[in-house]
Amino acid sequence: QVHLRESGPGLVKPSGTLSLTCVVSGASLTTSTWWSWVRQSPGKGLEWIGEIYHSGTTHYSPSLRSRVAISIDTSNNQFSLILNSVTAADTAMYYCARGGHYFDSSSGSEGSVFDTWGQGTKVSVSA
Amino acid sequence: DIQMTQSPSYLSASVGDRITITCRASQTVNRFLNWYQQTPGKAPKLLVYGASTLQSGVPSRFSGSGSGTDFTLTITSLQVEDFATYYCQQTHIAPKTFGQGTKVDVK
Numbered sequence: 001q002v003h004l005r006e007s008g009p010g011l012v013k014p015s016g017t018l019s020l021t022c023v024v025s026g027a028s029l030t031t032s033t034w035w036s037w038v039r040q041s042p043g044k045g046l047e048w049i050g051e052i053y054h055s056g057t058t059h060y061s062p063s064l065r066s067r068v069a070i071s072i073d074t075s076n077n078q079f080s081l082i083l084n085s086v087t088a089a090d091t092a093m094y095y096c097a098r099g100g101h102y103f104d105s106s107s108g109s110e111g112s113v114f115d116t117w118g119q120g121t122k123v124s125v126s127a
Numbered sequence: 128d129i130q131m132t133q134s135p136s137y138l139s140a141s142v143g144d145r146i147t148i149t150c151r152a153s154q155t156v157n158r159f160l161n162w163y164q165q166t167p168g169k170a171p172k173l174l175v176y177g178a179s180t181l182q183s184g185v186p187s188r189f190s191g192s193g194s195g196t197d198f199t200l201t202i203t204s205l206q207v208e209d210f211a212t213y214y215c216q217q218t219h220i221a222p223k224t225f226g227q228g229t230k231v232d233v234k
Binding site: 036038045046047048050051059060061062095099102104106107109111112113114115117118119120 | 128157158159161163165170171172173176177180182194214216218221222223224225226227228
């Protein structure tokens, strides 16, 4: 069974850097899978932050692209999130998720689905 | 970016009701549309992927349909454990955007 666990500081100062790690067990990060970060501000909906492939290819949300970086460490089976120049608006629950895939017969293409999530880690931005 | 819009944002219902949540994409996402359920304090849980395929272990009272830009999630005979917030997500093109959510609460 696949498990994801987020870790990192629960408090970051304004203008500082948020750094989180997601450790994966039960699956290898070297497989053909996208690994994502999603966040949820208090009382708000889900916001996709970005994703990384085992090759290191990344995609980011346009609204965060200038401040975010996702990296992968296949030797330790984990991937990480860096968010720079944080403000109070970055206060949120941060989740990591596995982008499982399936075959869509109607299009003949592979689809992506967030089938496994970490429990989330709460990050507050405050002085 | 593809914008995902859910309606309604809030829905009051009773146990045993049949409810339908709609998700509309700003451009076609083919059938690359997933539905998730989230209860307070928990991570989202996958319900439906590929617009209509039920994730393993999800009760058959849940169903999804649609393609292109218009999708629905239906729950027949609402149960107590179904009072939650539901999100659609497109995975056709990055960024893999979510809808704003639909909260289903007790009437």
